[in-house]
Amino acid sequence: MGRKVGIEVSIAISEAVKLANADVVAAYPITPQTHIVEHLAELVASGELDAEYIPVESEHSAMSACLGAAATGARAFTATAGQGLELMHEVLYVASSMQLPVVMVVANRALSAPINVWGDHSDMMAVRDTGWVQIVVENGQEAVDNVLCAFCIGEDKRVLLPVMVHIDGFHLTHVVEPIVLPDQADVDDFIPPNEYPLPLDPARPVTMGSFGPPVIYPEIKKRQDVVLRESKEVILENWQRFGEAFGRYYHPVEQYRAEGAKTLLMTMGSTSETAMDAVDRMRDQGMSVGLLKLRLWRPFPFEELLQAVRDADLLVVVDRAISFGGPAGPFCSEVKAALYNQDKKPKVMGFVAGLGGRDIPVGGFEAMVHRGMEIAEKGGGEILETYGVRE
């Protein structure tokens, strides 16, 4: 069942794309995504991956090329980060609206200015509403596994949507760690062939992305929302299937020592692992603290979240992005919105931390929990509560 190797996470992701037998890779290199697409270029050049590698002149073109490829029924992959994701922004909507199942890894990176190549979730939050399925992972193994799942989910005929897999820039992309790379035969069994229902074909002409006047546009958009929401069933189905095949199970909201906890930390991405160490320390001190890790960002897992917080009095939500002039952390405001109409709901305290690659040590999560408990008890607190930011 695969082999465990010490490998850089970026290289392991490229190997996963090879295992998934992608047909087309169109990409533009940008830190910290570069190693992923460099290694894919090597795999294509050496013949190990039988794919078209299109070295485009920008991220806008990368996504455009992937759309075209997906429209012909090809299995298309790209990866980007930060400014690159911003540059392809308008094309992201086209991919989801035209129901083209591209898979993209985003090596999450801060946004300019000032120029910052390090990791945070500003890029992820900026593409929140683009209509893509969005999965967030916390380590290299999860990245590999979810890239494989992403092709199954996106290409499923009940879904036909593009899928982003978010991995933290540098904190994951540049780390060497133990990762199990599955065997080719098992991956071949797991990922069905891509059978896009109406591919571009001169013998059977179809129109894609045509004009949508007011008489039809709202119906199309509502339909698009329904498809994305309903994709959750297919996501769950594929995670279950993956677990049965490979022994690693994934859930929309992952829990760590959360059972019965009165205070729950909430995190996304690689800092979740550091936060687990913080929870262990606080549990050792007798505190009733657990951790919820959001894995499925879109479609948002409303039911799973409500279920996971039902016994908690306080949620301490950690964002790695700012909604400038708005409700501070985008992740936190989504959690609040999901809970607002519930009769019984915990208090929610949001923190912004780890911007632009700023380190969040184990003690940082403890500090945020303590500060959150203090505000919950005594009141006060700022709209934008931060951790580790000099005043």
Added chain:
Amino acid sequence: MIDITRLVEIRWHGRGGQGAVTSTELLARAAINEGKYAQSFPSFGPERRGAPVMAFDRIDPNKPIRVRADVTEPDVVVVLDPTLLGIVNVASGLKDGGILILNTSKNIEDFEAEFGTKCQLASVDATRIARELLGVPIVNTTMLGALLRATEVVKMESLVEPIEQRFERLAERNINAMKRAYEETVIKE
């Protein structure tokens, strides 16, 4: 000797282009090949040749490594470039009883006054060894030998495969440099 039966955190200091990141990767791969858990990562950011850089390893024989924060209180510090001493506070955060491993042509006693009170010291003239055996003053693999002599954090033979994969036809020379440094490293308790 530091306790290698639990989590060991290692910080490498070098200059951009000297291969500190490569060393951390080779070491992590060696540890993983031994069935241990390990993590290596650079002091993230755009690399600038010649600028002071750091890279890190965490190695745990018992359990998966979850923490993804910087290494701020290392058990071991390895300094690839002698010219960093005095520019970078290489002993910053080094745990009491930790070990500082220097590439230097000076005597180890010369560093006792500055570092000796809080940690163990180890040294080797890695630049000389690298010049002799590799023909270039790039000491990253050489200093792996010093690290193994000072900590035994992985077995020397576990590094052979990662070095062969990384350096191919230059692997043998790098392995020889590592072995020579292992022999020549001096440790001051």
